[in-house]
Amino acid sequence: MSQVEEVTRFYMKETAREQAFTNIWEKEINAVFADVANYYDRVNRVASLGLISWFRRSFISTMDVKPGQKVLDVCAGTNAVGIALLEKEPGLDLNAVDRSADMQRVGQENAKAKGLTIKSTITDVHKLPYPDNHFDVVTLQFASRHLRLIEVIKEIKRVLKPGGHFYHSDMLRPGNKIVEKAYFAYLTACVSFVAWMFKSNQYAMGCKKYFVDALRLFYSPEEMTQLLYDQGFTDVTSKSLLGGVVCSHKAVSKS
Numbered sequence: 001m002s003q004v005e006e007v008t009r010f011y012m013k014e015t016a017r018e019q020a021f022t023n024i025w026e027k028e029i030n031a032v033f034a035d036v037a038n039y040y041d042r043v044n045r046v047a048s049l050g051l052i053s054w055f056r057r058s059f060i061s062t063m064d065v066k067p068g069q070k071v072l073d074v075c076a077g078t079n080a081v082g083i084a085l086l087e088k089e090p091g092l093d094l095n096a097v098d099r100s101a102d103m104q105r106v107g108q109e110n111a112k113a114k115g116l117t118i119k120s121t122i123t124d125v126h127k128l129p130y131p132d133n134h135f136d137v138v139t140l141q142f143a144s145r146h147l148r149l150i151e152v153i154k155e156i157k158r159v160l161k162p163g164g165h166f167y168h169s170d171m172l173r174p175g176n177k178i179v180e181k182a183y184f185a186y187l188t189a190c191v192s193f194v195a196w197m198f199k200s201n202q203y204a205m206g207c208k209k210y211f212v213d214a215l216r217l218f219y220s221p222e223e224m225t226q227l228l229y230d231q232g233f234t235d236v237t238s239k240s241l242l243g244g245v246v247c248s249h250k251a252v253s254k255s
């Protein structure tokens with residue numbers, strides 16, 4: 001496929017995602033995370049059958065960070081990524097951005113409990129409130145499915161210094177059809193069980209189907225690699241876990 005065809009295909013996919021999910025992204029997701037904030041970390045442990053720490057360790061292990069670097073964690077939630085990064089390199093200038101004040105309130109409590117400082121900004125990440133060429137490193141974990149991804153990646157590219165690193169990690173759409181079928185069946189059951197177990201509110205109950213549908217329409221590890229190249233990144237590498245169910249990407253912003 002030529003690069004023009006590839007880019008067109010991704011824009012069509014983004015349009016399809018937007019048409020399917022705009023209502024949920026704009027009206028419901030924030031209410032879901034407000035409800036989930038206090039028990040988000042426990043939900044992740046249950047839903048991942050305890051594998052979440054492995055997913056996170058694996059993601060952090062792909063990161064090359066140095067003292068004094070400015071880091072931005074996009075859709076930081078409860079600051080799991082920021083905290084792990086500061087534990088790896090305490091000399092970082094760590095910034096978090098997320099639309100959910102509730103998730104960030106828990107994130108601030110989590111950081112303070114460990115004596116760590118993370119600067120917090122509450123806003124929608126489709127427009128990042130930072131100057132061009134500002135950060136050495138940008139991270140984004142477990143949130144891309146809720147975003148107009150190409151728009152956010154353009155913003156990430158804008159705020160990254162030339163030669164800066166972007167680290168992305170998420171549940172992706174496994175390329176292998178057998179893995180995909182088993183995975184979606186597990187997820188469908190799991191989302192219902194977790195919603196019941198944690199007595200989720202009406203918004204989270206209403207979004208049960210969305211959490212699986214958002215993955216069906218999402219990118220595979222190979223597509224994510226291509227999308228990053230198309231958006232002006234270079235030296236893109238990836239690391240898949242469980243047959244591409246979770247995948248981390250590392251990309252360098254072109255000088």
Ligand SMILES: C[S@@+](CC[C@H](N)C(=O)[O-])C[C@H]1O[C@@H](n2cnc3c(N)ncnc32)[C@H](O)[C@@H]1O
Nearest residue numbers: 033075076077098099100103124125141142143
């Ligand atoms: C599943 S949580 C992931 C949190 C964290 N990155 C982690 O790895 O645990 C998704 C986060 O994305 C945030 N989010 C979703 N859409 C957003 C948007 N348009 N702007 C800013 N934050 C958003 C939610 O508020 C939530 O905190």
